[in-house]
Amino acid sequence: MINLITPSLILDENKMRANIARMDTHLGTLGVNLRPHVKTNKSAEISSLMTEKHSGGITVSTLREARFFAASGFRDILYAVGITPGKLPEVAALRSQGTDLKIILDSAEAASLVATWATNTKSSFDILLEINTDDHRAGLEPGGDELLEAGKILLNCDYTDLLGVMTHAGASYDCHTVSAIRDIARQERDLSLLAADRLRAIGADIRCVSIGSTPTAMMAENLDGITEIRAGVYVFSDLFQVGLGIAKTEDIAISVLTTVIGKKKDQNRLITDAGALALSKDNGTARQTFDCGYGLVLDAESGVQIPNLFVKGVNQEHGLISSIDGSPLDFDAFPIGRQLRILPNHACMTAAAYDTYAVFNDGEFSHLWGRCNGW
Amino acid sequence: MINLITPSLILDENKMRANIARMDTHLGTLGVNLRPHVKTNKSAEISSLMTEKHSGGITVSTLREARFFAASGFRDILYAVGITPGKLPEVAALRSQGTDLKIILDSAEAASLVATWATNTKSSFDILLEINTDDHRAGLEPGGDELLEAGKILLNCDYTDLLGVMTHAGASYDCHTVSAIRDIARQERDLSLLAADRLRAIGADIRCVSIGSTPTAMMAENLDGITEIRAGVYVFSDLFQVGLGIAKTEDIAISVLTTVIGKKKDQNRLITDAGALALSKDNGTARQTFDCGYGLVLDAESGVQIPNLFVKGVNQEHGLISSIDGSPLDFDAFPIGRQLRILPNHACMTAAAYDTYAVFNDGEFSHLWGRCNGW
Numbered sequence: 001m002i003n004l005i006t007p008s009l010i011l012d013e014n015k016m017r018a019n020i021a022r023m024d025t026h027l028g029t030l031g032v033n034l035r036p037h038v039k040t041n042k043s044a045e046i047s048s049l050m051t052e053k054h055s056g057g058i059t060v061s062t063l064r065e066a067r068f069f070a071a072s073g074f075r076d077i078l079y080a081v082g083i084t085p086g087k088l089p090e091v092a093a094l095r096s097q098g099t100d101l102k103i104i105l106d107s108a109e110a111a112s113l114v115a116t117w118a119t120n121t122k123s124s125f126d127i128l129l130e131i132n133t134d135d136h137r138a139g140l141e142p143g144g145d146e147l148l149e150a151g152k153i154l155l156n157c158d159y160t161d162l163l164g165v166m167t168h169a170g171a172s173y174d175c176h177t178v179s180a181i182r183d184i185a186r187q188e189r190d191l192s193l194l195a196a197d198r199l200r201a202i203g204a205d206i207r208c209v210s211i212g213s214t215p216t217a218m219m220a221e222n223l224d225g226i227t228e229i230r231a232g233v234y235v236f237s238d239l240f241q242v243g244l245g246i247a248k249t250e251d252i253a254i255s256v257l258t259t260v261i262g263k264k265k266d267q268n269r270l271i272t273d274a275g276a277l278a279l280s281k282d283n284g285t286a287r288q289t290f291d292c293g294y295g296l297v298l299d300a301e302s303g304v305q306i307p308n309l310f311v312k313g314v315n316q317e318h319g320l321i322s323s324i325d326g327s328p329l330d331f332d333a334f335p336i337g338r339q340l341r342i343l344p345n346h347a348c349m350t351a352a353a354y355d356t357y358a359v360f361n362d363g364e365f366s367h368l369w370g371r372c373n374g375w
Numbered sequence: 376m377i378n379l380i381t382p383s384l385i386l387d388e389n390k391m392r393a394n395i396a397r398m399d400t401h402l403g404t405l406g407v408n409l410r411p412h413v414k415t416n417k418s419a420e421i422s423s424l425m426t427e428k429h430s431g432g433i434t435v436s437t438l439r440e441a442r443f444f445a446a447s448g449f450r451d452i453l454y455a456v457g458i459t460p461g462k463l464p465e466v467a468a469l470r471s472q473g474t475d476l477k478i479i480l481d482s483a484e485a486a487s488l489v490a491t492w493a494t495n496t497k498s499s500f501d502i503l504l505e506i507n508t509d510d511h512r513a514g515l516e517p518g519g520d521e522l523l524e525a526g527k528i529l530l531n532c533d534y535t536d537l538l539g540v541m542t543h544a545g546a547s548y549d550c551h552t553v554s555a556i557r558d559i560a561r562q563e564r565d566l567s568l569l570a571a572d573r574l575r576a577i578g579a580d581i582r583c584v585s586i587g588s589t590p591t592a593m594m595a596e597n598l599d600g601i602t603e604i605r606a607g608v609y610v611f612s613d614l615f616q617v618g619l620g621i622a623k624t625e626d627i628a629i630s631v632l633t634t635v636i637g638k639k640k641d642q643n644r645l646i647t648d649a650g651a652l653a654l655s656k657d658n659g660t661a662r663q664t665f666d667c668g669y670g671l672v673l674d675a676e677s678g679v680q681i682p683n684l685f686v687k688g689v690n691q692e693h694g695l696i697s698s699i700d701g702s703p704l705d706f707d708a709f710p711i712g713r714q715l716r717i718l719p720n721h722a723c724m725t726a727a728a729y730d731t732y733a734v735f736n737d738g739e740f741s742h743l744w745g746r747c748n749g750w
Contacts, residue, residue, distance in 0.1 A: 261459050336485050
């Protein structure tokens with residue numbers, strides 16, 4: 001019996017450190033810096049471990065993260081979500097307090113808005129242009145006219161420094177084979193370098209070519225010309241990463257501690273107290289080869305997977321566990337009050353429901369680490 | 376321009392009060408008490424408004440809610456998730472501090488565990504037996520032997536008071552017509568009364584027959600014999616409730632304020648800063664007649680719906696808005712920096728990402744109300 005309320009978020013520190021070391025070794029071989037994306041972990045302690053072997057820079061997804069990590073001593077921060085004028089005052093405030101906070105944008109329209117605001121307020125900004133390399137979400141076309149138009153707007157403004165380009169190969173999450181991920185990784189690199197070269201040709205001093213996603217970072221074979229990689233979910237991994245073929249179930253470092261609260265034998269179902277809020281409603285593995293429902297099930301104390309069980313359904317505070325193959329559950333093995341652990345489909349979404357990690361070392365509770373959720 | 380960070384959770388207080396009044400009027404006509412489920416709102420101020428016309432009792436889904444609402448002055452609280460032995464010490468502590476905290480269970484096994492713990496510690500508990508009326512999730516069969524077995528265990532224990540029965544007709548959420556919801560509502564009532572009568576026949580003093588879900592509460596036509604209704608999401612409503620036919624889009628009282636951060640014209644897509652964390656990954660309307668994606672779109676200031684727009688996709692901090700019918704967006708109408716509001720599919724899940732409500736009255740920001748998230 002683990003003496004924590006359920007649901008709680010458990011972090012296996014040894015597994016996490018192994019995940020960090022695996023990425024560090026891989027990128028060390030490729031000779032590239034890592035600017036970890038801390039949106040998955042939102043923890044100063046964890047992010048410190050992720051940056052130990054690198055330059056110390058991090059990537060954030062919210063200005064709350066920027067404030068939190070700045071207050072925790074991180075100085076080099078990339079805010080990797082497209083900026084809007086309404087957020088510039090807060091960015092300027094953090095920069096004036098000594099944080100080297102960089103921003104991104106992906107249109108001539110946004111470049112003009114930022115240049116105008118910067119000039120009017122005499123506030124300087126360091127900027128990366130976001131590049132589209134896979135039609136996944138956002139970004140300027142690397143071969144298009146608007147890239148140069150946006151670049152020129154920033155070059156012509158006394159208060160904006162165009163540091164470089166960045167992209168996120170989110171299409172890697174739709175891959176079904178490692179070789180498909182490798183193709184996306186090559187494309188991510190090549191198109192970023194194309195955009196960087198085109199900006200250099202109009203006089204930009206491009207010092208940063210920043211790319212990344214956990215799958216492409218792990219599968220990249222050649223990163224010549226790339227100055228930094230951004231990746232985040234690798235620190236914990238999750239069932240979606242396992243489905244992509246870039247991690248093993250045993251690598252997953254976080255799990256949700258839960259308790260069996262009921263059984264419906266006629267429905268072949270255990271009921272637990274980890275539901276939609278505790279696990280999130282991310283069912284992303286449903287589009288992979290192996291549908292994990294809302295998570296796979298571990299014995300709570302040993303952390304060993306219990307075969308053939310998955311979380312078939314969730315309500316707000318109820319999880320419904322059944323067998324994957326439909327065979328009858330051994331209900332005697334699951335008395336009411338038995339604790340279980342659930343491996344998450346998507347670590348970023350599941351962790352977001354918790355203010356703290358219950359950190360375990362060698363199977364024993366060790367300490368709590370905090371998270372900075374919200375905006 | 377609304378002077379709030381984006382994403383923020385906006386609550387239209389007038390719409391909320393109208394939703395409360397509609398439910399109060401309906402249940403007043405039926406002559407039944409309401410014990411609102413506060414898991415949707417998790418706010419002391421909002422829950423006070425919901426209980427104003429009723430006995431003052433509330434329903435909670437977590438022990439954190441129980442602690443929070445007890446500290447906020449609520450005395451009569453039903454914890455409506457199956458209890459486990461590990462949670463009894465906290466329940467006992469709250470009861471010893473003066474909170475009339477009731478618990479539920481749905482098996483002879485759980486009844487024995489509670490009776491044993493209660494006897495060993497000389498702690499008294501007030502208990503409702505959870506009844507299965509629609510195979511949705513949990514509960515004892517109303518006509519089964521185990522109901523009476525569990526009842527007898529509690530009747531034979533000096534420290535457990537079997538107050539009554541409760542059920543939640545979650546199957547109402549799978550209905551496609553109002554008449555189907557009415558059928559579920561009748562079944563919910565009839566089977567709860569059957570369970571109550573069978574327990575009375577073995578000597579139980581059943582004082583409470585508690586049923587509810589927002590759809591069945593709104594559609595119930597006869598609640599004779601029922602002592603209280605539990606419903607929660609009606610206070611805000613959401614697109615799923617609209618899809619069920621029991622609310623109008625204009626009734627939805629919460630929305631997520633967001634900002635346009637980019638555009639991808641070749642993908643016919645706006646990009647905003649309200650993504651999977653800000654909206655949740657609940658795509659429940661996909662199984663209804665009208666799939667709202669991850670939400671419908673309002674003009675931020677007027678709160679009026681913008682036709683033919685929906686949130687087609689979400690990443691952690693990015694929302695992807697497109698047209699419902701695939702027709703080209705009018706990109707000029709959406710400059711970068713324009714604020715929008717998103718109506719949620721599922722109010723409980725969306726609100727859970729926020730610590731506060733930004734409460735608006737007559738279109739103007741008025742004040743903040745807090746929420747108690749987590750466990």
